Amino acid sequence: MDGKMSAPTQLQSAMEGLIEVFHSYSGKEGDKYKLSKAELKSLLQGELAGFLSASNDPLVVEKIMSDLDENKDGEVDFQEFVVLVAALTVACNEFFVDSIKSEEGKDGGSGCKTK
Amino acid sequence: MDGKMSAPTQLQSAMEGLIEVFHSYSGKEGDKYKLSKAELKSLLQGELAGFLSASNDPLVVEKIMSDLDENKDGEVDFQEFVVLVAALTVACNEFFVDSIKSEEGKDGGSGCKTK
Numbered sequence: 001m002d003g004k005m006s007a008p009t010q011l012q013s014a015m016e017g018l019i020e021v022f023h024s025y026s027g028k029e030g031d032k033y034k035l036s037k038a039e040l041k042s043l044l045q046g047e048l049a050g051f052l053s054a055s056n057d058p059l060v061v062e063k064i065m066s067d068l069d070e071n072k073d074g075e076v077d078f079q080e081f082v083v084l085v086a087a088l089t090v091a092c093n094e095f096f097v098d099s100i101k102s103e104e105g106k107d108g109g110s111g112c113k114t115k
Numbered sequence: 116m117d118g119k120m121s122a123p124t125q126l127q128s129a130m131e132g133l134i135e136v137f138h139s140y141s142g143k144e145g146d147k148y149k150l151s152k153a154e155l156k157s158l159l160q161g162e163l164a165g166f167l168s169a170s171n172d173p174l175v176v177e178k179i180m181s182d183l184d185e186n187k188d189g190e191v192d193f194q195e196f197v198v199l200v201a202a203l204t205v206a207c208n209e210f211f212v213d214s215i216k217s218e219e220g221k222d223g224g225s226g227c228k229t230k
Contacts, residue, residue, distance in 0.1 A: 012165065014132030017125050019211060047126035050123075082201045086201045
């Protein structure tokens with residue numbers, strides 16, 4: 001942001017990815033900077049169908065919408081969206097760490113397990 | 116997670132990126148699944164030096180560490196890390212949206228500005 005245009009780091013790319021994804025869906029109708037219910041549904045189905053298989057269930061979309069929409073304006077803004085992504089990423093990370101730990105337990109592992 | 120191995124979507128890639136970045140730093144010393152203060156500093160400098168220019172300041176690292184380390188164990192776990200990334204991404208998004216809006220104001224814009 002200070003004029004240096006070096007290649008983005010992996011973390012910067014991930015953050016930009018979150019912003020791009022949000023706007024590629026939020027710009028479709030109504031407020032360009034917020035997700036309507038239809039846009040949220042489209043995002044869940046288009047981006048997370050793989051591990052949020054319930055994203056086809058209208059009741060689940062309704063529930064996620066009402067959970068995320070903290071200010072109850074019927075739309076999900078970027079901050080509310082990031083809360084969902086953060087929660088999902090934490091869940092994925094736990095799954096990932098558990099699977100590594102159980103691998104280590106199986107084959108003796110290579111890392112420090114003494115703490 | 117159900118055995119289907121289709122290409123990850125942009126959102127999934129971003130989430131995986133966050134997990135990968137965290138573990139590439141957290142695995143260096145001590146608890147492999149948490150960032151020590153040295154690892155956090157290294158992550159801030161390696162990944163965010165571009166737009167967190169204060170990441171070279173030891174006091175700033177100290178402050179971020181104590182803000183993030185909610186459970187006060189002297190280390191930052193993945194959940195605590197995601198809170199930082201979420202806050203930074205929201206700030207970036209606001210910067211991005213503001214710059215689009217001011218562009219639109221300047222040249223007449225192409226989108227809906229009537230709401």
